[in-house]
Every structure is written in C-alpha cells, then in structure tokens.
Amino acid sequence: MTAPASTGQVASVNLWYGVGSRHEVPGRTGFAHLFEHLMFQGSGNVAKGEHFEEVERLGGDINASTSTDRTNYYETVPEHALDRVLWLEADRLETLRDGMTQEVLDNQRDVVKNERRQRYDNQPYGTALERILRLGYPEGHPYHHPTIGSMADLDDADLDYVKSFHKAHYGPDNCVLTVVSDLEPEDVLARVEKYFGHLPARDFVPEAPDASLPQPLGGPVRDAVTETVPAAGVFLGYRVAAYGEREFDVMHLASAVLGQGQGSRLYRSLVVDRPIAADDGGGAADILPFRYTDSLLLVNMLAREGVSGDVLEEAMREEIVKLAAGITEEELDRARAVLERDHLQSISSPSGLADSISSCTQLFGDPELAYTWPERWADITAEEVRAAAERLLVDDNLLVVRFDPDTAGADAAPAS
C-alpha cells in the first residue's frame, strides 16, 4: 500500500504480519512477542543490532509491537534511505533463520523477562490485563493469555522452535507492507518489487487455533487480589462483538459516552460530582479490539483516599447499568467528536497513517478505512447504543478484577 505524507522528505515503512499471540499454543505463550525481539538480532546479511543502528543513524524512528492478532514492524526514515530500509526488512523476512543463534535467543529471553518485570510484575496493577484475559476467555482459548506470556514458557523457548515459527508465519503472503511518503506510488511499488518480489509465499499456512466462544461468559466472574497497591483498583470487563462488526462500533460509542473524555458519565459522576475516583483525565473506558473473537469493553478506575474498593465498584456498576435507560443526542455527538479526534490524531503522523493503513488492509482488506473510519459512527443512533448497552452491559456478561491494598504491612498505603 502507498499513501501520501503531509510533510516532505520522509518515508514511513510499516509491515503488519498476520501473526500474534492468538497463534500460540499452550506451553508456548509469549512466543510471538519474543520472536518480535529476535527479528532485530540479525539475519543472513545483517549483524546483530545492525538494523537498529542503521535506522537510528539516519535519525529515523524504529520499533515493533506484538498484539493478540498481529506483529508490526515500522521505520520512519529520511526519504533517501527508503531502499535501505526495504532491503533490511526483506532480508530478515527471507533469511532470519540464518542469523539466529542460541546466544542471541538466551539474551533476548532475559530482556523479555525484564520487560515482563518492568511492565507487569513490578508495576502496581501491572497484572490486571493478564487477570482480565484469564477471566474473559476460557482455558485453552487463544485469547486466554497475554502477549507477554509466562516466565516458565519463555524459559522453555528453544532455537528449533524459533526457526519453525519463522517458517510458519513469516512469508510475504502473510504481510501487508505500507509506505507513506511523497514519492509516486509506481516508484514505491517498483522498489518493493525489487526487494520483495522474488520471495516465495509460505508453502504451508498453519491454521490459527480455534477462537470461537461457544459459551457465554457466565458472569459475574471475579478475581480479587490483595497486594501492595497505593489505592483500590476496579477493572470491569464485558464481552462485545469482534473488531470490525457494527456492534463493536456501537459499543465503542458507548464506551466513549461512559468513560472517554471529561464530559463522559463516569468522569462527571465519580471524579467531579461525588468524588470517589482518582482523576484519570477522562480515560476510564475503552475497548480491547480483537478481530477474531469477542472484544472486551473495559472500564477501570482507582479509588480516592478513604474510599473502599466496594464503594467504587458499586458506583461504577450503577453508572454502567444506567446506560440501558438511554443516552442523549448531545452525549452521542460528544462521543463521536472524541472518537473522531482520536482517529485524526492517530493518522496525523506518517508512521501513524502507515500503521492504520496496514491495519485496515490486513484485518479488513480495505485500506480506505484508515481515512473513512469515523463515517462508521455517523449513522449509529442513540437508541442503538441504548439497546446494545441493555443487552451487553449486564452481570451475566461481566468480569471483575479487583485490587485492594494490603494493609497488613506497617507502612502500607492508607487504609480504604
């Protein structure tokens, strides 16, 4: 895919591979993400660290990320270096297995374990997502575990499996490549053809694990944790439709009415009026977008000093249930404006635009959606939001993860 950039002399390159943690099997969790790290560790014609070094030396931006549904790799460089970046990407797609060694694997396994410590284990509420997914999707389901994986599974990763993973998932037939620049599309396509054109499709396409959900959630289901946290934290989750379905868009608006922006209901009622929840600037609700199974609408707030988790949880659930009584046109307009603004923000940089185009192409086969996504919200009515809320935001469909401060220690956080 190609698209024009709004400033000159840059080229943003973005690759979406259709592989994520949903492809992992039990005992191999965290592998798609560990693999993402290994993609920077050298390939047939590139030494360890050289990929980063080349792009940084150009003053470029470079990184990658892994989610349940995909792994993306991206670089923004001065336009004159586009060929070099395409070559680097093509080389690791074609020859990564030649550069992989046990030493590199051992080092990056340690790095990833420290990433897990930094983001999950040493952060207050850091294990929330892991706990939410465990409740939201049954044992053995491909969305039951977080992308970071478990320490034990990371320990078990071996070199043969690394190589087989590359072979199974990394082929040009499983990749969308987007270039945002002010070069002519024909010029960009000719360059891509030059570096990627000879690469064969995978000879075998592995089947993704079954992500269907035969059973409803059977809520409310709970996970209550008492540990060293500075305040009680309430995380509520509801299963909603897969990313791309109309019901997802409807519930996306519902989440904005509830908890996005300072005009949202939860902010008005629990941060400003009562006030029992910590000020998060208006970011209490959002949806985890899953393309191949039910998504999760999440609502999260932290309690003010002297407010118990029970009081906050009850207040949040009351506010959520009220959505079924209806929303005003004004609330709906505000929700649309907030989501549109965020969308505009996300495509306002060349790398953001490239990522959005890759996403819309990989997931929906429709790159134009990167520009037109806000139109999906235009004809959704207040009644549609109300009806969906009445059906979905119910206890049967609710999961709760609760963190309460451990007050047993001498110098623990203030009691709640």
Added chain:
Amino acid sequence: MLRPDIGTPASYTFPKPRRITVGGGTVVAIDVPGQRLASLRLVHPYGGAVEPLDAMGVSSLTSEVLEDGPDGNSSLAPALERHGAEWVSRVNWDGFITGLDAPANRLGEAVRLFADAVRRPALTADDIVRRRDQLLERFWLEAASASTLAMRSLGGQLFTGRYATPLAGGPVKLAEVAPETVAAFHADSIASVAGTLVVVGDLSGVDLEDLGKTVFGDAAATPVREVAAPAPPPGELPRVLIVDRPGSVQSALVIAHRAPSRSQVDLPRAEGISEVLGGLFTSRLNMELRERLGYTYGAGSRFDLRRDSGVFFATTQVEADTTAHSITASLEQIAKLRSSGVTAEELASVRDSNTVGLPVSYSTARAMASALVDMVVHDLPDDYVDRHRAGYEALTEEKLNSAAQEYLHPEEAVVVVVGDAERLSGPLADIGAGPVEVRSPESLWS
C-alpha cells in the same frame, strides 16, 4: 541481494515561521498544507523554577484548574470535546504552556473557548481544593511506579531551593497552596500577560491576526525573567540513596549529577556525548546492560537543561539481583567513554542522526509546535533548528571527547536506587560509589 547504498540526503531546512505582533503578544506560525490537525500552544515564561518557596506547585495546580473552565466544575474539556479539540496544559521548570490540538477547519470556534479558559477561568475555591486533593493523591499513585519515584527523588539530592521539591510541589508543599495563591498567580502571571502563541497546521483558512486578537486581548507584553543557579545540598559525592520499596522484583536506577544551564552548554557536543552513552538503542549503556548482560528491558541517558542549571542522568530498571553490577557496569561505561573517547562510528552515528534525520523529527504538527515552544522558552532564533544542525555537522571525535571530559562527572554522581532496601543495602555498600543511605519514600519530602 546486495545491500543497496543509501542515497544522498536532500538538504533540509526547518520551515521559516511567520511572526506577527498582535497587541502585547506575538504569533509564531508554520503553515503545513494538508495537515488537518492543527497544534496551537500559548507560552508563558512562568514554570516551576520561578515559584516562591512558599507556593511550590502553584503553577502546576493552576494549570490543572484551568481545565475547570470559565464556568467552573470541569466544564472546559467537555465543551472543547464537542468541537473535536483536545485541551493541552502542562508546566515544566521554565514554562507554563496551554494549548489545543484541533481540526484546522474548526480552530476558530475552539480558540474562542480556549482564550476564555486561559484569561477568564472561574477558579472557584471548590474546584481548586478538589484539584489540589486529586493532585496530592495522584502523587503517590504515580510514585507507586519505581521509575517515577526514582526520578522524583532526584531533585533533593542535587539541589537546594525550588528544585529540591518535585515540579508539582510534592506531597507536602502543594497541600499548603491556598485558593487565593492560585488566583493571585493566575492574575499576575497568566491572565494579564499576553505570552507567545505558536500555531502549526494547514493554515489556509486561518486568520492569524484574528487568532492573536482573540487569544491576547488587551494583555500586556511578556516581561523578561531573571535566573540564578541554585546551590547543591550538603553531602559527600559520589553517594548512593536507596529509596525503600519492599518486595520489588526490579530496581529503578538513576545515576545523576549537576550540569550547566542550557545557554551555557554547547548543545551538539553535550547531547552528542550523551547520545553515545545512552541516547540511542545502540548506545553503550543499552548495548551493555540489555543486549550483552540481559539485565534490563532498556537503559539510556540524557541531559535535562533548564534556563538556570541542568542535570545529567542515566536511567534503567534492572532485575533486583543485578542492581549492584548494573551500577558498576554503568559507571564503568562512563569512565571508559571519558578515558578512551568515542569511535569514528559513534561520531558518524550521532552526527548523521541529528542532521539527515530532521525530516523525520519534524513530520507532525505537534513536533514542529514543540520545537517552536522550545525556541520561545529559551529565547532561540527562528533559524535555531538549522543552526543546531550545523553544530552537529561540525562535530569531530576531538569535540566529543572534550565534551566527555567537560560534561560527564561520575565522581560527582548521586545514585538513586528505588528497590528492596533489605536486599540491596549490603551489596551496594561494596561497589565504591560512596556512602549508602536508606530512606522511606514518605520521608523524602517534608
């Protein structure tokens, strides 16, 4: 297939901003055709550094309470949200910055709301007290993260005076800031001072003169600010401070020392040497601690340069048992850089990344606006970005090596470690980084 050559970079010039004077203020603008999301920033030269010691945190609190809007009770953001605009408000040591990110074609309506919010906020006592209490609680919520706590613990180790207390006033001093203090600060430093307005985006339908009139009204021109470098606190250097966080599976480290002010520093040399040490993924600290030893998810270093002084610091978060070795390994990297100097590769990397990479750095309205704000805060000329680039182009190995001598001083460092004191005290006493003190987070700010 053979690795293709990197072509010749096109020459880059930072867009020359348009400057117009409107009443007591100045509008500085860059037109970016096709950039539908415009960034607007209003700069006042009143950051944390000029706060009196009996009103520490007043600018941060005022910045927060502006969000309550002219009608009070958190009414501003929802009003802006209806125009698809996002309120921006932040305070740093040298500036008080408000602004909007908004669709360029809806800028007019949003800016009228913005001007009212900045010039004529309600500032009710109820709103101020509510925001203050929230800020105070947020201090500890955020400081529950080890890396945040480490950074906030640093000021008191390097400075006396204002910088010894965190920017937002910390958990104690902020509590003493009264609603009347906020009102007086706002009246004297924000409402009646025009400031400088930065605008970047597709400005084809935007009347800058009109925008200036709306935002500045009849406010007076911005006065010039006096600066004086604050003294260091007493205490042997180097030394180690452990901020106790029982049960931590990782330790957050900051190795820091004082540096000259922004205007005193030869920026390309100083930033250049810091980048060799820890500014890039491929820098020495990250390659050693992450890519060789596997102790961390990432390590880096940089300067925080203010109008009157500066700080150099290296940061990382490491597995608890590797804390002592991570500190000695980091100090060794600094010592080695000072004794053996940079390589030709490193020079090239730093020089290239800060010259040919400029089109990448300035590929969004936000990034350009941020560069203009920086120029306003530090009194830099309009062609600053190009001059800065010329400074990097002129770098040599000798210049970077002399910068290592001039700007990196591990012998004067304070090492702040947020982690499990019981587990760390013993090992850290033996690393030769000076005496070790253990404090609880609550005891750091009084």
